[in-house]
Amino acid sequence: MDFALILEWLIKGFILVLVLLGGFAYLTLYERKALARIQARIGPNRAGPWGLLQPIADAIKLVFKEELMPARADKLLFLLAPVITLVPALVITAVVPWGPPLRLFGREISLYIADVNVGVLYIMSVASIAVYGVVLAGWSSNNKYAMMGGLRSTAQMISYEIALGLTFVGAILLADSARMTEIVDAQRSVWFVLLQPAGTAIFLIATLAEVNRAPFDMPEAEQELTAGYHTEYSGMKFALLFMAEYDKMIAISCIGATLFFGGYREFPFLANTIFSVDQTPWLGPVYIFLKVFVLLFGMIWVRATFPRIRYDRLMAFGWKILLPLSLVLIFITATGILLSQKYGLGYYYWGIPLGSLLAGLIAIGMVDRTLRRKEYARA
Amino acid sequence: MRVLEPVIELGRGLWTTLRTMFEKPVTIQYPEQKRPVKPRFRGRHVLKRYENGLEKCIGCALCAAACPADAIFVESSENTDEKRYSPGDRYASTYEINMLRCIYCGFCEDACPTEAIVLGDQYELSFTDRRQAIYPKEMLIEALPTNGQPTPQKTRPGEFTRSVPAMKDPQD
Numbered sequence: 001m002d003f004a005l006i007l008e009w010l011i012k013g014f015i016l017v018l019v020l021l022g023g024f025a026y027l028t029l030y031e032r033k034a035l036a037r038i039q040a041r042i043g044p045n046r047a048g049p050w051g052l053l054q055p056i057a058d059a060i061k062l063v064f065k066e067e068l069m070p071a072r073a074d075k076l077l078f079l080l081a082p083v084i085t086l087v088p089a090l091v092i093t094a095v096v097p098w099g100p101p102l103r104l105f106g107r108e109i110s111l112y113i114a115d116v117n118v119g120v121l122y123i124m125s126v127a128s129i130a131v132y133g134v135v136l137a138g139w140s141s142n143n144k145y146a147m148m149g150g151l152r153s154t155a156q157m158i159s160y161e162i163a164l165g166l167t168f169v170g171a172i173l174l175a176d177s178a179r180m181t182e183i184v185d186a187q188r189s190v191w192f193v194l195l196q197p198a199g200t201a202i203f204l205i206a207t208l209a210e211v212n213r214a215p216f217d218m219p220e221a222e223q224e225l226t227a228g229y230h231t232e233y234s235g236m237k238f239a240l241l242f243m244a245e246y247d248k249m250i251a252i253s254c255i256g257a258t259l260f261f262g263g264y265r266e267f268p269f270l271a272n273t274i275f276s277v278d279q280t281p282w283l284g285p286v287y288i289f290l291k292v293f294v295l296l297f298g299m300i301w302v303r304a305t306f307p308r309i310r311y312d313r314l315m316a317f318g319w320k321i322l323l324p325l326s327l328v329l330i331f332i333t334a335t336g337i338l339l340s341q342k343y344g345l346g347y348y349y350w351g352i353p354l355g356s357l358l359a360g361l362i363a364i365g366m367v368d369r370t371l372r373r374k375e376y377a378r379a
Numbered sequence: 380m381r382v383l384e385p386v387i388e389l390g391r392g393l394w395t396t397l398r399t400m401f402e403k404p405v406t407i408q409y410p411e412q413k414r415p416v417k418p419r420f421r422g423r424h425v426l427k428r429y430e431n432g433l434e435k436c437i438g439c440a441l442c443a444a445a446c447p448a449d450a451i452f453v454e455s456s457e458n459t460d461e462k463r464y465s466p467g468d469r470y471a472s473t474y475e476i477n478m479l480r481c482i483y484c485g486f487c488e489d490a491c492p493t494e495a496i497v498l499g500d501q502y503e504l505s506f507t508d509r510r511q512a513i514y515p516k517e518m519l520i521e522a523l524p525t526n527g528q529p530t531p532q533k534t535r536p537g538e539f540t541r542s543v544p545a546m547k548d549p550q551d
Contacts, residue, residue, distance in 0.1 A: 038396045042406040305396045306389070365382040 004107065012113055013094075020090055024246045025055035031300050038304040065235040070142050073232070077140035082233070082240035085133025089247035092126045095119040096254045097181050099264045099284025100277050111264075111284060112181065119180040120168045123255055124161070127210065130248065131157045134212075137241065138229035149228025152311065153212055159318040160209035160216075163202055166326035170199040171259040173333045174352075184263030188271070191262040195352050198360030199329050200260045202322055204298065207256060209318065211248040214303035216314055249299060250292065257291035264288045317367075325363045329356055421483045421498040424476055426520040429544075432527030434464050434520065435495035437542045438471035445490035450480035458539075462531035467542020474516040478504055492543050 029044065029051060036043030044051035069078060099111035116122045131154050138150015172178050174195055175186035186192075193200045209216040225231070230241045257263060264284035266276045277284045309317075332355035340348035407414055416422065427435045438455025454473035464470035487496050506512045523529060 034400075037400045037404070040399050040402050040405050042404045301393065301396060305392045361382060364386055368382055368385050371385070 008107070008109060009113065012111075016093060016113060017090060020093060020247050020250060021243070023250050024243050025059065027246045027250060027296065028058065028242075029055050030296065031303075034297060034300045035304050038301070059239070062236060062239040065238075067235040067237060068232070070232045073142045074140035077136050078232075079237070081133050081137035081140055082237045082244070083133070084136060085130055085244040086240050086247065088126045088130040088133075089244045089251055092123055092248075092251045093254055095122050095180050096251075096258050096288075097184055097264060097284075098288050100281045102281050115179065115181055118178045120172055120178045120183075120259075124165050124168065127252075128157075128161060130244070133244065134229050137233070141229070141232035143232050145225045145227075146229050146231045149225045149231070152225075153229060156209055156212070156216065156314060156318075159315060160206045160322070163318060163322035163326045164206040164210055166323070166330060167196075167199045167203040167206065168259065169330050170196050170326075170333050173330065173337060180258055180263075184258060184265060187262045187265055189268060190349070191260065191268065193260045195349070196260070196329065196333065196356050197353060198325065198356040198363075199333075200256075201360065202326050202329070203256060203260060204295075206318075206322060207252045208299065208302065209314070211245065211252055211299075213249065213299055215306040215308050217308060249296060253292040253295040253299070254288065256295055257288055261291050261295075262287075321363055321367060325359060328359045332356055332359060416500045416502070420500055420502075421485050423478070423499055423501040423504055424481075424487070424514075424519055425497050425499040425501075426474065426516065427495050427497055428521050428524060428527060429466075430524050430527060431532075432523050432529060433466060433532065433539070434470060434530060435493045436471045436474065436491075437465050437467050437493055437495070438469045438474075439492060441490040441492060442487035442496055445486040446481075447484060447486060448480045448482045450477045450482075451475070451487060452477075460534050460536045463534045463539060464530045464532075465542070466539035466544070469542070471516065474519060475513050476519065477513050478506070479509065479512040494546070 032054075033043040033051070044054040047053040047057045069075065094113035095116050097110075097112040097115075101108050101110045103109070134157070135150040135154045138146045138148070138153075141147070171183060171192050174192050175183040177183060177186070208214075230238055233241055262268075264277060264287050266283065266287055270276055272278075274280060275283065277287065333352055336348055336352035336355060339351060429435060438453055440451075440453040440455065443449075443451040443453050452473065452475045453471050455469040456472035458464055458468060458470050483498060485498050488494075488498055
């Protein structure tokens with residue numbers, strides 16, 4: 001534990017926080033631009049070239065806005081809630097590796113903050129802390145809409161966290177490790193999205209619910225709950241909640257990219273070329289950035305496309321479809337791995353994906369059947 | 380394939396939004412680019428003049444009577460041949476419209492016997508205090524036409540006795 005090591009950690013942590021905060025600012029711009037393009041508009045283009053200074057203008061606006069606190073609000077929790085929401089979103093990315101070890105100044109520098117041997121578990125536990133912030137924000141505001149928003153989001157996040165956690169198990173089984181770096185290394189030849197397509201689909205759906213994004217943005221349903229748990233927040237406190245929301249998007253995209261889309265590794269067809277991270281290590285951050293960028297676009301795209309779904313259906317979908325499906329997928333993955341150990345790799349590369357797709361199809365079929373029966377009952 | 384129908388429906392939605400991404404934006408960059416207004420657009424009022432520069436408004440206050448929002452205030456005074464503002468006996472010495480009250484219904488236009496008040500094309504009205512919202516006659520009146528004389532004019536006696544001119548049917 002020499003001084004240089006502490007310095008290295010400090011610098012890496014500082015860079016990560018800066019990237020997340022800057023990333024938040026520019027993610028808002030990215031979202032507004034992409035939404036605008038989807039709606040055949042241009043989007044922000046006044047502040048600076050192509051609207052690049054828009055986030056700065058927004059930040060200045062938020063800093064100078066009046067901070068309001070509702071009468072009879074729980075002052076301590078009201079102040080603390082944005083912090084409790086934001087901090088997990090920032091620290092969750094500590095275990096995400098953004099590149100292979102670099103050699104700089106004669107030192108081996110690893111491109112992650114912490115290499116926790118139960119990295120995936122760490123993500124799950126930290127992610128669930130963010131729920132406290134949301135429900136406390138709703139409760140301490142002394143406002144019935146905020147309260148209901150907070151309650152809804154807690155129920156929703158807890159329900160979907162189970163399905164989300166079970167898809168993580170699929171990735172852990174495939175990589176034979178819960179360490180993020182080893183999960184990335186296990187995807188050297190084939191990404192887990194190809195081995196476990198239905199699991200990835202569940203992950204992508206559950207993350208939308210987990211970060212309260214459309215079409216699962218029930219906690220913020222404007223039409224019913226004004227703005228949900230952040231109704232009473234203004235100024236910088238609102239900015240913190242907003243920041244937490246977008247940093248959670250970034251963090252969850254990083255995790256998705258790491259668990260299912262090869263992390264910082266190159267595309268498999270680029271292996272053993274100059275573009276592989278083994279030969280040019282600094283491409284690692286570039287690749288993970290690209291993957292996160294695409295995943296974020298997916299979130300924005302879904303937001304622009306689908307209307308909000310009803311709350312009871314959201315719950316039914318989480319508990320009756322996603323949860324059993326993810327359990328079945330774990331079973332399929334584990335069986336495939338056992339069979340491949342006994343009868344060869346064919347079961348690994350073909351058995352697991354086909355079984356996963358089949359399970360997904362059956363789940364879709366059951367949704368379809370339920371919807372048709374409801375339609376028939378209504379007619 | 381029937382089983383896949385929910386997914387195909389979702390995919391069709393996603394495809395629709397993705398396709399619009401590559402369409403030309405419909406945005407008009409407003410302060411720089413402005414769309415022309417429609418022919419019957421009802422914007423800010425303009426008080427018209429005759430070709431010789433005399434004001435069409437005769438101060439009859441029918442517009443004020445017709446105004447449902449009570450936004451118009453008219454005060455009339457006598458014309459003389461020495462100081463003539465409009466044809467006929469009287470002219471509007473004060474003509475004020477409160478732009479905060481006005482609802483741009485166009486009833487004043489309909490009520491006007493001389494077609495003096497017209498709702499124009501100007502729609503960029505802004506003010507920073509309530510006083511500025513009251514537009515006086517100087518702001519409403521049209522600029523002098525070419526080879527028109529400014530009012531008050533000195534005119535020959537008996538030339539402008541008729542206050543309401545002969546009218547054509549409205550064109551548009």
